[in-house]
Amino acid sequence: MRFSRAVGLAAAFGLATGALPAVPAAAAVTPVCTLTIGAAYPPYQGYYLLHVGCTVGNVVSFSVHGSDVWDDDWLFTQRDGYEIIVDGGRLNEDPGAGDEIYAKATVRLPDGSTLNVGTNKVHGRWG
Ligand SMILES: [Ca+2]
Ligand SMILES: [Ca+2]
Numbered sequence: 752m753r754f755s756r757a758v759g760l761a762a763a764f765g766l767a768t769g770a771l772p773a774v775p776a777a778a779a780v781t782p783v784c785t786l787t788i789g790a791a792y793p794p795y796q797g798y799y800l801l802h803v804g805c806t807v808g809n810v811v812s813f814s815v816h817g818s819d820v821w822d823d824d825w826l827f828t829q830r831d832g833y834e835i836i837v838d839g840g841r842l843n844e845d846p847g848a849g850d851e852i853y854a855k856a857t858v859r860l861p862d863g864s865t866l867n868v869g870t871n872k873v874h875g876r877w878g
Pocket of ligand 2: 846847
């Protein structure tokens, strides 16, 4: 009696495990990308270094946006690379108010495909 119940449970567990949907391969490598904004080193006074790094793959380009309630602003695009130095005025997407900056990165994955990934928002006060 005990034995057959154990076998039955094992069979049920085995069936349940086998019935789980396969996880798509792409989901396992979806990168998380982070935007950081720091002061650029001298002699770039008043300039800022934007860096986009991802947990998987390489950032080949990224666009930078200002977050707003209704419509986000496109600010500029780095077409070749994961970093750019810009004048603080270019991050001033809300004159007189705090600025909320994020990026949309194009990431080349290890398998050679590319993916567009949004980043975190960086809050600051530029301009
Ligand atoms: Ca804004
Ligand atoms: Ca501002």
